Amino acid sequence: MPMAIVNLVFGGIVGAVLWPFRTLSPWAGMVAVSFLTALLMLEVYKLTSNQAAIRRAKDLIKAHLYEMRLYKDDMRITLGAQRAILKANLSYLAANLKPLAVMIVPLVLILAQLSVWYDRAPLRPGQETLVKARLEGTADPVGAGLDLEVPPGLEITAPAVRIPDLHEVVWRIKAVAPGSGRLTVRSGGTALGKAVVVGDGPLRRVSAIASRGSFSKRVLYPGEGPLPAGSPVRSIEILYPAGRLAAFGLNVHWLIAYLVLSIVFGFAFKGVFKVEI
Amino acid sequence: MSGRGNGALTRRQFLKAGVAATAAAGLGGAVRLGPKAYGYGPAPKKMIILGIDGLDPVLTQRWIDEGRMPAFRRLLEAGGDFRPLGTSLPPQSPVAWSNFITGMDPGGHGIFDFIHRDPGSYVPIFSATETTGASRTVRLGKTIIPLSGGRVRNLRRGQAFWQLLEKADVPATVFKMPSNYPPVESRQRTLSGMNTPDIKGSYGIFNYYTNAAASVIQEAGGGGRVHDVFVVGNRVEAELPGPTNTFRTDAPEAAVPFQVFIDPSGPAAKIVIQGREFVLKEREWSGWVHVHFDLIPTQSVHGLCLFYLKEVRPKFKLYISPVNIDPARPALPISTPASYARELERRFGPFFTKGLPADTSALENGVLDEEEFLHLDAQVYEESLAMLEYELGRFDEGLLFYYFSDADQRQHMFWRLTDPLHPAYDEKLAARYGGVIARTYEEMDRALDMALRRADRDTVVLVLSDHGFNSFRRGLNLNTWLLREGYHRLKRPWKQEESSLFDNTDWSKTRAYGVGLNSLYINERGREAEGLVAPGADKDNLVREIAAKLEALVDPRTGEHPVLKAFVSREAYRGRHLKNAPDIVLGFNQGYRISWQSPLGGFPREILEDNTQKWSGDHMAAPQVLPGVAFANRKFTAGAPALYDLTASVLGVFGVQPPPEMIGRDVLAKS
Numbered sequence: 010m011p012m013a014i015v016n017l018v019f020g021g022i023v024g025a026v027l028w029p030f031r032t033l034s035p036w037a038g039m040v041a042v043s044f045l046t047a048l049l050m051l052e053v054y055k056l057t058s059n060q061a062a063i064r065r066a067k068d069l070i071k072a073h074l075y076e077m078r079l080y081k082d083d084m085r086i087t088l089g090a091q092r093a094i095l096k097a098n099l100s101y102l103a104a105n106l107k108p109l110a111v112m113i114v115p116l117v118l119i120l121a122q123l124s125v126w127y128d129r130a131p132l133r134p135g136q137e138t139l140v141k142a143r144l145e146g147t148a149d150p151v152g153a154g155l156d157l158e159v160p161p162g163l164e165i166t167a168p169a170v171r172i173p174d175l176h177e178v179v180w181r182i183k184a185v186a187p188g189s190g191r192l193t194v195r196s197g198g199t200a201l202g203k204a205v206v207v208g209d210g211p212l213r214r215v216s217a218i219a220s221r222g223s224f225s226k227r228v229l230y231p232g233e234g235p236l237p238a239g240s241p242v243r244s245i246e247i248l249y250p251a252g253r254l255a256a257f258g259l260n261v262h263w264l265i266a267y268l269v270l271s272i273v274f275g276f277a278f279k280g281v282f283k284v285e286i
Numbered sequence: 287m288s289g290r291g292n293g294a295l296t297r298r299q300f301l302k303a304g305v306a307a308t309a310a311a312g313l314g315g316a317v318r319l320g321p322k323a324y325g326y327g328p329a330p331k332k333m334i335i336l337g338i339d340g341l342d343p344v345l346t347q348r349w350i351d352e353g354r355m356p357a358f359r360r361l362l363e364a365g366g367d368f369r370p371l372g373t374s375l376p377p378q379s380p381v382a383w384s385n386f387i388t389g390m391d392p393g394g395h396g397i398f399d400f401i402h403r404d405p406g407s408y409v410p411i412f413s414a415t416e417t418t419g420a421s422r423t424v425r426l427g428k429t430i431i432p433l434s435g436g437r438v439r440n441l442r443r444g445q446a447f448w449q450l451l452e453k454a455d456v457p458a459t460v461f462k463m464p465s466n467y468p469p470v471e472s473r474q475r476t477l478s479g480m481n482t483p484d485i486k487g488s489y490g491i492f493n494y495y496t497n498a499a500a501s502v503i504q505e506a507g508g509g510g511r512v513h514d515v516f517v518v519g520n521r522v523e524a525e526l527p528g529p530t531n532t533f534r535t536d537a538p539e540a541a542v543p544f545q546v547f548i549d550p551s552g553p554a555a556k557i558v559i560q561g562r563e564f565v566l567k568e569r570e571w572s573g574w575v576h577v578h579f580d581l582i583p584t585q586s587v588h589g590l591c592l593f594y595l596k597e598v599r600p601k602f603k604l605y606i607s608p609v610n611i612d613p614a615r616p617a618l619p620i621s622t623p624a625s626y627a628r629e630l631e632r633r634f635g636p637f638f639t640k641g642l643p644a645d646t647s648a649l650e651n652g653v654l655d656e657e658e659f660l661h662l663d664a665q666v667y668e669e670s671l672a673m674l675e676y677e678l679g680r681f682d683e684g685l686l687f688y689y690f691s692d693a694d695q696r697q698h699m700f701w702r703l704t705d706p707l708h709p710a711y712d713e714k715l716a717a718r719y720g721g722v723i724a725r726t727y728e729e730m731d732r733a734l735d736m737a738l739r740r741a742d743r744d745t746v747v748l749v750l751s752d753h754g755f756n757s758f759r760r761g762l763n764l765n766t767w768l769l770r771e772g773y774h775r776l777k778r779p780w781k782q783e784e785s786s787l788f789d790n791t792d793w794s795k796t797r798a799y800g801v802g803l804n805s806l807y808i809n810e811r812g813r814e815a816e817g818l819v820a821p822g823a824d825k826d827n828l829v830r831e832i833a834a835k836l837e838a839l840v841d842p843r844t845g846e847h848p849v850l851k852a853f854v855s856r857e858a859y860r861g862r863h864l865k866n867a868p869d870i871v872l873g874f875n876q877g878y879r880i881s882w883q884s885p886l887g888g889f890p891r892e893i894l895e896d897n898t899q900k901w902s903g904d905h906m907a908a909p910q911v912l913p914g915v916a917f918a919n920r921k922f923t924a925g926a927p928a929l930y931d932l933t934a935s936v937l938g939v940f941g942v943q944p945p946p947e948m949i950g951r952d953v954l955a956k957s
Contacts, residue, residue, distance in 0.1 A: 139556075139563055139564070139565060151550050151551075167554050167565045167566070167567050167570075168549070168552045168553070168554050168567065169549070169552070169554075170547060170548075170549045170552070170554050170555060170556045170565055171549050171550060171552075172520075172547040172549075172556060173519070173520070173550070174519060174520075174521055174547065175547065179556050179563075179565060180565070181564075181565040248563065
């Protein structure tokens, strides 16, 4: 339950940031999120780091580098300076541990939310894909009697393939018309829902997996609520096509784009925030 | 390429544009800096050519008359013209299209047959291309690092007409022209056609996975491979073979593993290959599946194939098409500029790149039945039509050549169902598929309809085929005949029928041998490795003697002459490459062709045999028996034009002078 609230909050924030950009190039939303992330991280860094210790460590490193250049003919002084640089580096890293530990939590949550927007693309009308229901290791997919129901705008184009080796039942579906809805996997008396999206548009929220799984899965797949307990189904996945973030004819992975942009914005604005990194 | 988004200009074009700009500036006018100059012709012209392989004049005329080909009729009624078109000697597609490409006959362009032979070893070799590996390499353990690139060479000689047009600044798009693999150097837009190999470098090898007893006939340069598989716990583990890994000293075959998970009771299965998963129902085709074969960590070869789940039980049967070169990341050159193939892939997604996409081998071997073959072939046709529409849509200057293989391939495979005298005629199948060829001609009519709709009054529209078609009922075992007549000797005569690739031939006593589909060679001293016959009078006399005997040969079954005319190549060809020609070129009679085993040096028992195979229509006859077609929205000035005349005519449309080595003449009226 607490994780659901956290996902709701972070999902709401990321969604609110991206909302104005949903009809523009996916890069616009990515730039906005990266920019705001950079500002947030600068502020967090400023508040949680020992700025004086960081500044001192960097000054020491610079000073000893200078020492090495001045006394480059003196082996003893050069080695001593290198030792001091190494020590200052360790101090610098130690001073970064606390802010990194604090930042990692919101960063992971933001990344998980961004993956819902950028990792997968909605099905296009006419496109076919698979729906996979993964079962408990003890469950028999043949005896489980799973059925799939799809909302309007989708159709099932092949009978279920039940695979005991993989504890999996898989269906092929075809997108017919744009829209969003929920498909239902029926297992005995239990109905398990999973969101599904069909359509174009440059930026859509797409949840690939609904899972009943562990805390880590709740963190990593925040796109929709957990599957209820009481059925043998552990997760339902739709194999959406990969999202595209194209630049100069190349497909850039959204994670790389996000990290590079955040770092660039962070360094660009560290002076404004008077942060020593 | 001229005026086409490719920013590169030749020095000549740059100077021309500069001079034009200066002149225009002096006159106070604006100038277009792009290279839009034309040739020496009086006015800008446009030309659309549909190259339809195997379109037969008799069938075409019949179906025009019956109203089944309305676009052809419309073309004729609007002042157009139709002539039977003189084909090549022999009328094989690579030879015929080379005639058209170069405006020469085989003596000029050097392509005499699908199959040539190496006179040093007598081994049959493909006539179209030569592939050589890297000349300099370094070995690191079992890995070979090439220090220079390998090379694929188009063996056709002479200048292609689009190269000549390029020199005259006439832009051209040449789509899937046969005998243009690898595409000759040009800045025109060209995509290679017939002869373009699959990922294994062959003319197309399908893979068939089954736990039922099966075998396939191995063909020269293509065919298929049967993989015996086991269904264990509703699961099949198998491998898709890829290219030979020449980066390894032991040159293993690269392969991609895949799994098939069959539903325990339902007629469907999930297939997993390289992380991609898809479900197929029984008797269902997949879309294009991308595969990549990793050779060394930095080198992969990318391909495309189609899966067909023929049956899941009681027997498991899975067909995988030949792996086509991926046009988005071609491992071999398939277009000029290289970006053209990628451009088409971006527009249409994956597409067939193998020279002849129809899998006739799979039908021949019963791996695909008629319905399944036609389903796959319909995909080829629809793809061709969509790409034609695209090219027509952006065609506004110069020349567009567009090729269709459908009529040729389907006539090869379905002729038996239109000919009750054919040994493979089947009444039930004929009732169902006897109309396939007619429907294919109607499909070709749709293509012409699209072209005519795009053509304005300045556009010359030309439809041509490389040859006609006839039934292939009986096959001549040429090497067996040579053996019986004493021109060929075997080392172990009692092993005659086991002989292959002349491995049983006593060359010291052999005077003649047959290689390829129409070719007969004299074992000439100084030319062949163990030549016996002296060049000059001895050889000439022998050639005439054999030619006369071949023409006199009578099929005891039918009373007909299987060989209508045995052409002496020295008299039939002109050009600089005559020395590579076979000595005699067989022009078969209607209903006859070379047998299946003779072209590669086999010696079956009988001289003549029935053709019981599904490959039942063919075009190895004497040229006069099998003309192609020439249709145009202009009048022809010659009663019997030939393929090489149309080359000169194409150049004539744009006012380009044919080079002296071209033997054709312009046969299109100027208005």
